[in-house]
Amino acid sequence: MAYDKFTILKSTAYPLAIENVDTDQIIPARFLKATERKGFGDNLFRDWRYNKDGSPKTDFVLNNPKYSGKILIGGRNFGSGSSREHAAWSVYDFGFRCVISSFFADIFKNNCLNVGVLPVQVSEAFAEKIFDAIAADANTEIEVNLEAQKVMLLATGESENFEINGYKKENMLHGFDDIDYLENIKGDIQEFEKSRPF
Amino acid sequence: MSKTIFDKVWDAHVVRKIKDGPDVFFIDRHFIHEVTSPVAFLGLKNRGLSVMYPEKTFATADHNTPTINQHLPVQDPLSANQLNALENNAKEYGISHWGLGDKNNGIVHVVGPEHGITLPGATIVCGDSHTSTHGAFGAIAFGIGTSEVEMVLATQCIMQPKPKKMRINVNGDLGVGVTSKDVALYIISKLTTAGATGYFVEYAGDVFENMSMEGRMTVCNLSIEMGARGGMIAPDEKTFDYIEGRTYSPKGNDWNTAMTYWKTLKTDDDATFDKEYAFEASNIEPMITYGTNPGMGMGISNKIPNVGQIKGGKETYEKALNYMGFDEGQAMQNKAIDFVFLGSCTNGRIEDFRAFASIVKGRKKANNVTAWLVPGSHIVEAKIKEEGILDILTEAGFELRQPGCSACLAMNDDKVPAGKYAVSTSNRNFEGRQGPGSRTLLASPLVAAAAAVTGKVTDPRDLMYS
Numbered sequence: 277m278a279y280d281k282f283t284i285l286k287s288t289a290y291p292l293a294i295e296n297v298d299t300d301q302i303i304p305a306r307f308l309k310a311t312e313r314k315g316f317g318d319n320l321f322r323d324w325r326y327n328k329d330g331s332p333k334t335d336f337v338l339n340n341p342k343y344s345g346k347i348l349i350g351g352r353n354f355g356s357g358s359s360r361e362h363a364a365w366s367v368y369d370f371g372f373r374c375v376i377s378s379f380f381a382d383i384f385k386n387n388c389l390n391v392g393v394l395p396v397q398v399s400e401a402f403a404e405k406i407f408d409a410i411a412a413d414a415n416t417e418i419e420v421n422l423e424a425q426k427v428m429l430l431a432t433g434e435s436e437n438f439e440i441n442g443y444k445k446e447n448m449l450h451g452f453d454d455i456d457y458l459e460n461i462k463g464d465i466q467e468f469e470k471s472r473p474f
Numbered sequence: 475m476s477k478t479i480f481d482k483v484w485d486a487h488v489v490r491k492i493k494d495g496p497d498v499f500f501i502d503r504h505f506i507h508e509v510t511s512p513v514a515f516l517g518l519k520n521r522g523l524s525v526m527y528p529e530k531t532f533a534t535a536d537h538n539t540p541t542i543n544q545h546l547p548v549q550d551p552l553s554a555n556q557l558n559a560l561e562n563n564a565k566e567y568g569i570s571h572w573g574l575g576d577k578n579n580g581i582v583h584v585v586g587p588e589h590g591i592t593l594p595g596a597t598i599v600c601g602d603s604h605t606s607t608h609g610a611f612g613a614i615a616f617g618i619g620t621s622e623v624e625m626v627l628a629t630q631c632i633m634q635p636k637p638k639k640m641r642i643n644v645n646g647d648l649g650v651g652v653t654s655k656d657v658a659l660y661i662i663s664k665l666t667t668a669g670a671t672g673y674f675v676e677y678a679g680d681v682f683e684n685m686s687m688e689g690r691m692t693v694c695n696l697s698i699e700m701g702a703r704g705g706m707i708a709p710d711e712k713t714f715d716y717i718e719g720r721t722y723s724p725k726g727n728d729w730n731t732a733m734t735y736w737k738t739l740k741t742d743d744d745a746t747f748d749k750e751y752a753f754e755a756s757n758i759e760p761m762i763t764y765g766t767n768p769g770m771g772m773g774i775s776n777k778i779p780n781v782g783q784i785k786g787g788k789e790t791y792e793k794a795l796n797y798m799g800f801d802e803g804q805a806m807q808n809k810a811i812d813f814v815f816l817g818s819c820t821n822g823r824i825e826d827f828r829a830f831a832s833i834v835k836g837r838k839k840a841n842n843v844t845a846w847l848v849p850g851s852h853i854v855e856a857k858i859k860e861e862g863i864l865d866i867l868t869e870a871g872f873e874l875r876q877p878g879c880s881a882c883l884a885m886n887d888d889k890v891p892a893g894k895y896a897v898s899t900s901n902r903n904f905e906g907r908q909g910p911g912s913r914t915l916l917a918s919p920l921v922a923a924a925a926a927v928t929g930k931v932t933d934p935r936d937l938m939y940s
Contacts, residue, residue, distance in 0.1 A: 309552035311512035361619035387619035443495025
């Protein structure tokens, strides 16, 4: 088992209403020098979060004391750019278990699913609704129900369904990862390999 | 049933289909480097697993390596630690390893093709999003995360849903001074950085057919910058000529068998795509980016779009221009610059150095410019010397550095200082990509050369005709 199970998450959220947030912003390359998966949460959004001297930038959402929670709401095309899984690790290590956006970059989304962060893609309209609700009340609670594939604003009951393939859903519900699956079919893989010409 | 080239290669690698889930997808070739592999090996160790087919994985050090004094011990202890980890892991599991100083060392997406490891019809992955480069040979190649690196090491497979299919056709003749980089930046500027997300792209049309293998690699390399997982070009005689006789390419009868198969790797006439675009070559001019993602590019003679012309969010656009220190409506030409970077897996090949040299020949580097010219590999470096390009560069006041990813992602010391402008042949102009606070203008080697000798953004065609 590689990560915590994900069933129902009820939490407040941090709103980051910027589009095209790339993985170089999520974790700049100079923090990719570790040989272990440790301490990445400290450098999540490093250059947006801290000044050059290491003091926090007070206007950045993660430094704003009125926000809290295990959900990050991102703008459209969240996680574009580099394939660095360190970006998903940073998000996880900071304490997020879910990222909600109206559109995710492909590799980042995949990496999230592999490390136990649920990427929830909602419509532009529903994303707007969430941003508006948090702007009105920073303590807005959101419920993400993986089994029901539903995300809900608890105060108003407004909700939307989201998609996830059945296989990944089972994995996240149980905290399994792909290696657990692949290890079990190694015989098939060996047979297949013999048919490959090079 | 009619198939695209992507279908043909993908379907030949599906070990098993999972209902309402991804395909178990077999990987022929796996590249690893020092930054995204250590945690994967750690994962293997923690689970007590070994590497299933060590001969299918190839290690090279590139992301974190210095580009000067490579014969000396690496100064940064964290970088040295990663390089050691790669070397030790490769040794422990019997994986071939081209470390720092090895004559075959270089950027992973440059050395793979150089040694004939990259082949048509193959599936190729690496913990690096620019793995899409190898699609130039008619391979399915894409970047993966570290969890997937671990999967490939342990089982030679990853779990992938099959992406949708897109074809991008570019026909006609490219103008003088318009390169493969400009074609790619043009397409990205039209599609945006999310325009091909969820798709695998096939590039078709005479512009790509007429391109060199180096040019095709540049185009496929940049597929990820429009959100595509990868891009590919059907192999042809040019592809086969490039591959033949390289260290790892098939020999003798194997070559003949391979050729018979490779010649079937083209999209059937009546095959269909989920999305298709067509562009005219004559509409493309040398490109330059003005913002903080590769989709924010335009022809070099144009002006930065006004916020009203932009599709996306106003705040995001203004944030980008503010970071770059540019105003809407401003022209890019004659804008003073501070740095020039020639190199990376996008434009660090011999053809790129030839192009750069064609402009700087007989001219001098501008005094206000710091130039980093970084070959993609030792083989490229050797060719630069062999072909007399080094003499041209030296005469013009430039120095050649040693191979590596260098200032493309600035993990080593090659960092552009805060607030400074760099014209770069690399692939990303994200905030801080080339060093904290750095401002990147992506462009072709010709545009980079023109900037290097004039000290400002200059249309290379002005220098080609004079």
